[in-house]
Every structure is written in C-alpha cells, then in structure tokens.
Amino acid sequence: MPDTNEIKDQFQLEMNAEQFRNDGHRLVDQIADFLESLPTKKVTTAKNPAEVNSMLEKFTLDDDGAAAGDLLDKASQLLFDHSLFNGHPRFWGYITSSAAPLGALADMLAASVNPNVGAYILSPVATMIERQAIQWIAEMIGYNTNCGGLFVSGGNMANFCGFVTGRQAITKSAGASAIPVNGLQLAYCARGTHTWIDKAADLFTGGPASVRWIDTQADGRMSCALLEQQIQKDLQNNDQPFLVVANAGSVGSGVVDELSVVAAICKKYGLWFHVDGAYGAPAALLPELQTMFEGLTLADSVALDPHKWLYSQLEAGCILVKESHHLRNTFSHNADYYNFNAQGVDEVVNFHEYGMQNSRGFRALKVWLMLQQAGKNGYKEMIRNDISLAGYLHTLATGNEQMEAISQNLSISVFRYTPAGEDVDEKYLNKLNETLLNTLQKSGDVFVSNAVINGKYCLRACFVNFRSRKSDVEFLINTVLKEGEKIHALLQSQR
Numbered sequence: 001m002p003d004t005n006e007i008k009d010q011f012q013l014e015m016n017a018e019q020f021r022n023d024g025h026r027l028v029d030q031i032a033d034f035l036e037s038l039p040t041k042k043v044t045t046a047k048n049p050a051e052v053n054s055m056l057e058k059f060t061l062d063d064d065g066a067a068a069g070d071l072l073d074k075a076s077q078l079l080f081d082h083s084l085f086n087g088h089p090r091f092w093g094y095i096t097s098s099a100a101p102l103g104a105l106a107d108m109l110a111a112s113v114n115p116n117v118g119a120y121i122l123s124p125v126a127t128m129i130e131r132q133a134i135q136w137i138a139e140m141i142g143y144n145t146n147c148g149g150l151f152v153s154g155g156n157m158a159n160f161c162g163f164v165t166g167r168q169a170i171t172k173s174a175g176a177s178a179i180p181v182n183g184l185q186l187a188y189c190a191r192g193t194h195t196w197i198d199k200a201a202d203l204f205t206g207g208p209a210s211v212r213w214i215d216t217q218a219d220g221r222m223s224c225a226l227l228e229q230q231i232q233k234d235l236q237n238n239d240q241p242f243l244v245v246a247n248a249g250s251v252g253s254g255v256v257d258e259l260s261v262v263a264a265i266c267k268k269y270g271l272w273f274h275v276d277g278a279y280g281a282p283a284a285l286l287p288e289l290q291t292m293f294e295g296l297t298l299a300d301s302v303a304l305d306p307h308k309w310l311y312s313q314l315e316a317g318c319i320l321v322k323e324s325h326h327l328r329n330t331f332s333h334n335a336d337y338y339n340f341n342a343q344g345v346d347e348v349v350n351f352h353e354y355g356m357q358n359s360r361g362f363r364a365l366k367v368w369l370m371l372q373q374a375g376k377n378g379y380k381e382m383i384r385n386d387i388s389l390a391g392y393l394h395t396l397a398t399g400n401e402q403m404e405a406i407s408q409n410l411s412i413s414v415f416r417y418t419p420a421g422e423d424v425d426e427k428y429l430n431k432l433n434e435t436l437l438n439t440l441q442k443s444g445d446v447f448v449s450n451a452v453i454n455g456k457y458c459l460r461a462c463f464v465n466f467r468s469r470k471s472d473v474e475f476l477i478n479t480v481l482k483e484g485e486k487i488h489a490l491l492q493s494q495r
C-alpha cells in the first residue's frame with residue numbers, strides 16, 4: 001500500500017503551507033481593514049433573528065466540502081457587515097471592553113499550537129505562561145503574587161470558583177464529606193450583586209434561601225452594620241455562614257464596598273472573604289484609588305475579568321486565591337489513566353486540579369501578551385481615561401436641565417432623560433427612558449445599557465474602551481437629548 005493519505009483532496013481538513021499562507025494573509029488584510037473602519041461603522045445593524053437566519057441560508061452542510069478560503073471570505077463578510085461591535089468607540093453597553101488587536105493575533109497563535117493547559121506535560125510553555133500572567137495580574141492589583149489562580153471563561157465561572165472554594169475551605173476538610181449541619185449554608189452579599197450568585201446558590205448550596213442580600217447605604221455600598229447583625233442572627237439560629245461577597249465595582253453602578261471592614265467581619269466570624277472584582281479590580285492599579293481598594297489584599301479570593309477592564313477578547317476571566325492549596329483541596333481529582341506528576345513536575349502546575357475544567361484552552365496567551373504590550377503605565381492611563389470619560393459624562397448630564405445625573409463610580413455613569421420644566425411622574429419617566437434605551441440600542445449610533453436605581457429606570461454607560469474620546473461622549477449626550485425629545489413628544493401625543 002502506498003504511504004499516502006487516502007482522503008481525497010476535496011475532503012481534506014489539512015491545508016498545505018501555501019494554501020494556509022494565502023488564505024491567512026487575505027484574512028489578516030480583511031481584519032486590518034475592518035479594525036480601521038470601526039469608527040465609521042454603525043455600532044450594530046440590530047438585525048432580528050429571522051433576518052440573520054435568512055443570511056445563513058447560503059451556508060450549507062453538504063456531503064461534499066468547500067474551499068477554506070471561500071468559506072473564510074464569506075464568514076468574514078457576514079460578521080463584519082452584521083455584528084454588534086463592542087470594539088466600536090461608541091459602545092458602552094454592559095461591561096464588555098474594546099479588545100486589544102494583539103489579542104486577536106494571540107488567539108490565532110494559541111489556536112495554532114493548541115496546547116491543552118490542563119496538565120503541564122501537555123502544555124509545558126503554556127502552563128508556565130498562564131502562571132506568569134496570573135502573577136502579573138495579582139501584582140497589578142497589589143495582591144499576593146504567590147497566590148493560586150487560573151484563567152476561566154469569565155466572571156460567572158471565576159465567582160463560582162471563589163464560592164465553591166470558600167465553601168470547601170470553611171465547611172469541609174479536604175477530601176472529606178461536609179461537616180454535617182442542621183441549618184443553612186449561608187453566603188452574604190450586597191443587594192445589587194451580580195446574578196452569578198443566584199446561579200451559584202442554585203448549583204452549589206441550598207438555592208435562593210442560602211443567599212442573604214444585605215441592604216446598601218445611601219452611597220450604594222453594602223451596610224456592614226446590617227451584614228454583621230445578619231451573621232449574628234444566623235449563627236444564633238444555628239445556620240452556617242461561610243462566605244461574604246464584597247463588590248469591587250458592582251455591576252450596576254460600579255460601587256466598591258468597604259473591603260477592609262468586610263475583611264474584618266470575615267476574620268471575626270471565620271468566614272471566607274470573596275471579592276467580586278470581575279469589572280472593577282483592575283482599577284486598584286491606580287495610586288489615586290488606593291484608599292478605595294484598601295482591604296482588597298485581605299481577600300481570600302478575587303474574581304477579575306481580563307475581558308472587561310484589561311481589554312482582552314472574550315473569553316477571559318480569572319480567579320485568584322490567596323492560598324493556592326484551597327483551590328487544590330476543592331478541585332483536585334486524579335485518575336489512574338493520568339500520568340501527570342512524573343518526576344520533576346510539581347503538581348502545582350497541573351491546572352486541571354485547580355478549577356472546574358479538565359481540558360483547557362490557552363486563554364492566557366492573549367492576556368500575557370497585552371499586559372506586556374501596554375505595560376503597567378499603559379494600563380494606568382487607559383483605566384484612568386475611562387474613569388475620566390465617565391466623569392465627563394456625569395458632569396455634562398449634571399449641567400443639563402433635560403438630564404438627571406444619578407451616579408458615577410469608577411467608569412460607570414448612570415443618568416436619565418428628564419424633560420425639563422414638565423410635570424411628569426416616575427412611572428412616565430421610567431417608560432420614557434426604557435423606550436429611549438431601546439431606540440438608542442437599535443439605532444446603531446451609540447450603545448448604552450440600563451440600570452434600575454431605587455426604582456428609577458436609567459441609562460448606564462460603562463467605559464472600558466480605549467477607543468472612546470470626549471467627542472464620543474458629547475455625541476452620546478446630544479443623541480440622548482435629540483431622541484429623548486422625540487420620544488417624549490410621541491408619548492405625550494399618545495396620552
């Protein structure tokens with residue numbers, strides 16, 4: 001039998017070097033044009049699912065294959081013409097950053113080598129790059145650089161890791177079954193904490209009853225007095241508190257809780273202190289915010305999303321745990337078909353023992369590269385710039401009688417449209433602003449999201465975007481005024 005691959009050319013997944021070079025170069029050229037053209041594009045074309053589906057009709061799963069280059073051309077056209085672009089200078093919705101172009105190239109490099117970063121033996125360089133990236137992130141936020149940690153898909157998974165690790169550390173001894181309790185295992189967090197905690201409670205503890213939502217003060221921070229009262233009450237009731245979540249940049253309005261006070265309460269009652277810094281933790285890099293983030297270093301675990309304020313592509317979240325062995329106690333299981341701890345390989349570098357995943361992709365590469373590209377000072381400037389744009393928006397809204405500036409914390413500005421000099425009630429204002437939000441999101445001119453603060457339906461702009469300028473913020477204000485006026489007139493005419 002001749003030593004050839006029997007698969008016919010047209011069915012091959014393999015590409016020879018020349019094909020790869022041709023198709024790849026063409027794609028890179030198209031991506032470069034796309035990135036350059038971003039500011040002149042609409043933020044989104046806001047197509048509905050039926051419209052998108054109809055565009056997909058020309059893509060088919062045939063018995064016979066198709067040429068890679070043609071497929072790439074068609075796919076890039078489809079995506080460049082019809083996506084929502086969170087890399088657009090006027091995208092400030094939710095908390096999704098403009099991503100560093102270097103990350104796109106890094107992802108291609110990572111995918112080309114395709115290491116399985118679950119075990120050192122399968123990914124020697126990638127594993128150590130991931131460890132180094134985790135140490136750098138810890139260093140940037142002033143956390144213990146000897147901490148354990150790893151990349152996960154995002155904030156939900158990172159917070160789940162902190163939650164489960166805390167529960168394990170407080171309520172179980174390693175490898176043993178849970179210490180029996182009669183009462184509830186309880187986690188505490190501020191009202192307004194991201195909905196990951198609902199999922200975590202459902203998945204890992206007793207459901208909604210195992211979360212104690214603590215009211216916030218007028219400044220939006222969790223009331224530590226109420227927190228302590230609730231813990232005492234639950235202990236008296238023989239329930240089992242195990243974890244307190246503090247926000248370092250809450251999802252709705254960017255509030256940072258009083259981290260050192262929460263840390264002291266956790267210490268006093270023997271609870272795990274978890275910080276949800278998915279969005280805000282990178283701001284701890286700024287010297288001028290040291291007071292705000294005081295106590296972050298005391299956290300037992302911190303969730304932080306590089307795909308938010310470190311400007312990485314999706315997906316990149318990470319969890320840092322002050323003492324690495326807690327992760328291992330929680331997640332380490334081995335099997336006789338694993339030969340991962342051969343001589344010279346310290347088990348500390350087999351990431352499958354430190355998190356929820358087994359096979360793992362090389363998320364770290366892009367983050368590792370972009371941290372080096374911009375350096376600490378580059379990150380300081382970009383983060384500072386985002387905060388100052390949020391401040392600028394807040395100032396413009398404050399100075400405009402058609403607007404109500406609600407809050408600005410870190411790089412999140414919350415505001416709403418309020419027709420001046422008119423007697424309208426809260427219900428009307430909520431309807432007006434909700435309609436306004438939907439109009440803005442569909443327009444493709446700007447993209448903001450919403451927040452409901454004390455019953456007020458508000459617009460919310462979150463700046464995690466190194467492409468935004470002051471002129472974009474001015475454009476946002478003008479667009480809100482123009483559209484707000486139109487919608488107000490329309491709603492009035494329907495009354």
Ligand SMILES: *Cc1c(COP(=O)(O)O)cnc(C)c1O
Nearest residue numbers: 154155156194249250251278279
């Ligand atoms: C975004 C966010 C999350 C969830 O992160 P994902 O990456 O979307 O899973 C959790 N907490 C906070 C504070 C967030 O901002």
